[in-house]
Each structure stands twice: as structure tokens, then as C-alpha cells.
Amino acid sequence: MLELTKVSKLFNPGTPNEKIALMDANLKLNPGDFVTVIGSNGAGKSTLMNIISGVLKPDVGEVRIAGEAIHHHPEHARSRWIGRVFQDPMAGTAPRMTIEENLTMAYKRGQRRGFGWGATAKRRAIFREQLQRLGIGLENRMHAKVGLLSGGERQALSLLMSTFTKPQILLLDEHTAALDPARAELITRLTDEIVRDMKLTTLMVTHNMEQAIRLGNRLIMMDKGRIILDIPQEKKADLTVAQLLGEFERISGHQLSDDRIVLG
């Protein structure tokens, strides 16, 4: 479904500040794969996500979705295949527009936008039904400006917006990191439900080790721009956090250092 071949990315190449963000990364996701990604600060996790979504262009290497090479497509063109939720709850929604209007824009993900009426009655009915699935009462506030919602509510809405049109790839970059534990738990639960229900091919960066093990069917570890370990379902099932950290140290030769780390 998603295939990265020999992808590399340098920042500030040829200067004293040169930074290897991604080095010769190879990754292949099968349809329906739900892969969690862990790694130290600066390991290149966000860079990986940004290269897939088109925010960054790889210096070398290819990105393919369903066989089609997409690494030359601009960010907005890739939205046809890719849904995203950002770490910052403010980033995924338009605050001065209503819930309904935000959902309308998400509904048209990757399609041509023309002079057709936005929030039609038919679409609104779909939105209401979808909002009910979140179970946090947003279906009764469809005319509210999104800026009035709490961080958790906004993130739940972002999650819905990026998934309900069934993208071929879903990218989640620490999308619960900015929330308090209770809200983070809610978003994690919703993510798990939605991804499994819709069988979305998903790449999820997390700093919560317990979550990385519990969720999904695969776990990859990154360090210094490389993918250093890829743990399949069978091995992941009875992995403990201690084992996971031990494994990281064994391969990388240093401790996993993540300023937002949560062991679970």
C-alpha cells in the first residue's frame, strides 16, 4: 500500500549545521497495517511523516502509494490518498469556522472544489451521524466555531475529519502528546476504534511505550534517521516495555531519550 525505498533527507546540507534527518529508510506497509513508530528525539519520525505527506521532498529515494510514485506530487495533491492528524490540536482544524464547515472541507478531501453549496442537508446528516460516533456531544454543536472547543474536542474532530472519508494512508504524529492524560486516553481509544473499524493503513508516531506495544499490528523503531527495528505482530503481542527499551539499547547502543516519553 505504502512503500518507501531508500529515502534520505538532509537538513542544511554541506554546512556546519548539517543534520541527517533520514538515511536510507525503507518501509513497506501492507493494506490494513497499523504500525506504531517510536524513537528518540530527533530520530526522524516527523521527517518520515512529512516526506510521506509531501511537506518535505526526499533528497533521494521514492515514495509510492498503491504502486504509484508520488514523491513529486505537492502536499495538497497527496491529500487524495493521505489523511493526517497533527500533534498540535490547533493545527488540524480552522478555528474561525464552524464544526459543520470544517467537516465539509474534510468531506471534499482531495477532490476538486467548485461552486457547489458546501454544507448541504445531505452532508450535514452524514456529519451528525459521524459526530455521534465520537460520543462527546459535538453533534449538538455543529454551528459552533471550532475555536471554542477544548483541545481534546478539537483533536477528536481532527481525527474524525481525517478518517471518515477513508484515506488510503493515515498519518498520526504524536496526536495525543499535547493533551492531558484523560483526553489522550479518549483520543487513543477513538483512534484504535476507527482504524480497526475502517481497516485504515496507519502509521502512528507515539511516545507512549505501552501504547506502542498495545496498539496496531507492527512496531518500528527509529534512531538517528534510520529504521533500526521492525517488530511484527507475533513478537509484539507479548512484549513488555522493559524488553522494548532493552532491545532499543542493544541495537542503538544508547538509551532511548525522549523528553515526552511515557512508559505506560
Added chain:
Amino acid sequence: MLASIYGAIVLGLLYALMALGVYITFRILDFPDLTVDGSFVTGGAICATMISNGYNPYLATLAGFAGGVIAGICTGLLHTKGKINGLLAGILMMIALYSINIRIMGSPNVSLLNIKTVVSPLLDEKIGVYIAVAGVAVLLIKALLDLFLHTDLGLALRATGDNARMIRSFGANTDRTKILGIGLSNGLVALSGALLAQHGGYTDVNMGVGMIVIGLASVIIGEAIFGMRRVWIATLAVVVGSIVYRIVYALALRVEWFDSSDLKLITAVLVIIALVIPQVRRAMKQKSVARKRTLELLGQSAGKGGRA
């Protein structure tokens, strides 16, 4: 007195289209576009030149609108594709348009006296009729704009100013929506220029000076009166703001020790006050909340300390 207020209402309605244009760039796109001073004249120049050369006045007015759209698109291209800072892109276009406008007219000004224009039949009518016709026309354009801003494309345009990253992640080409918005904005500005040229009976290359500040003042006055809760309220506020501005202007002209040349200063001061007050208010509110909260926290820890 009353006659001058009626006259101000007419002017306010004609200038309202310019203010709606400014609203699109400043408030919706969050793009401070200074093209306005030039494109306002471009609308008047194209329209007046065509009419004085015998073209149909309606066609000439439409052509004025189109000229503004093109000017706006150029600014948008400079900013998005040329990666030129937004303010500078607008200023560059404004300067370029000064020469272009003189080229269009063939001289620094064109007179339309005693020529049939779109508004000339209204000038002969009672002022009430003029107000009614202009009011309906402006509200119609406002309504079309409201409708557009609720279409899929219009939503993408609004989101571009609100959260560009978000709407890009849903597939909108934000360069294109910006160019579209700036083009539409300057089209309205130029349309306003075309109508005012016909109303006044001439176009002068300097008639756009300070237009951007007048547009901003109208937007801000409207906001202060109505707020901007929903799109249709915001656009109505802009129209009313423009009328109020013209009435204040007319009244100020009657004050003896004012010169009409002082009005640009007064407008600038008005805009400055309107921009500064909300910030000061916000800062003061934040401080008082912070202080209250600190005292609360202090009280809590003191309480705990007492018990321990």
C-alpha cells in the same frame, strides 16, 4: 445638512464594494493587500476611458471590474509564486498601476461630464431613488459574496486565511485560493472605482490615494457596530461601516476649523485607535486573570501549608 447626509449614504454604498474587497483580503485571507490604492483607479480608468470612447457603460463597468481582478491576480502571483513578502507585493503592484492607469487613460485624468453612464439616470432622480437602487445593487453583490463564501471553493478560501496548513492537508492548493481571493478583492475594489468615477463624472490618477485605509476604517467601524460572528453579518457590517464612515466624513467637513485635507489624518487615527484598543483590552484582561489565578493558587498552597 440632510442633503449632505443623503449624499454620504450614496457614497457610502458605492465605496462599500471597495470595503468588501478589503474585508476579503484583510479579514478572510489575513493578507494585508495594498494593491487597492492602484486597482481602485484602474477600475475607474478603464471604465471612464471606455465610456468616453463610446462603449456601453455597463460593459465598461464590467471591464473595470475585470481590470481589478487581473491586478489582484498579479499581486497574488508575486506573493505566492514569486515568494515576495505580501506587503511588498501589494506596494509594487500599486506603484506599477500608477503608470499603467495613466497609460490606460492617456492622461492623468478623464472627464465623463454630460456623457450617459450607468449612474447618470440616477443622478437626475430624487436622491431617495438613487439610495434605493444603489442599496439594492450593493446588497445583491454582498449576497452573492455570502453565497460564494459558503460553497466548497469559498470554504477553502476562508480556511486559507484561517489555517492554511489544515486546508492544504485536505487538498486545497492554497496558492491558488490566495490568488483567487486577492483577485476577487481587487475586482470589487475596481468595480467601486468604476462606479465612483461615473458618480463623480471623472477619473483622476490620484483618486485612490489612501483608499486602503478608508477600506480598513469601514471594516473596523462595521465590526465595532455589528461584530463578525457569521459571514453574512460581517459583510453587512462592512457595508454599514462604509456608510457610517461617509456620514462621519460629511459631518466633519462641516466643522469649521477642519480642512478636508485633515480627513486622511483623522481616518488614520481612527484605524490606529481601533487596532490598538482590542490589544490593550486583551492584555489587561490577561493580566487580571493571571493575577486572580496567582492569588487563588497562593491561597491554596497557604491552606495546604496550614494543615500540614
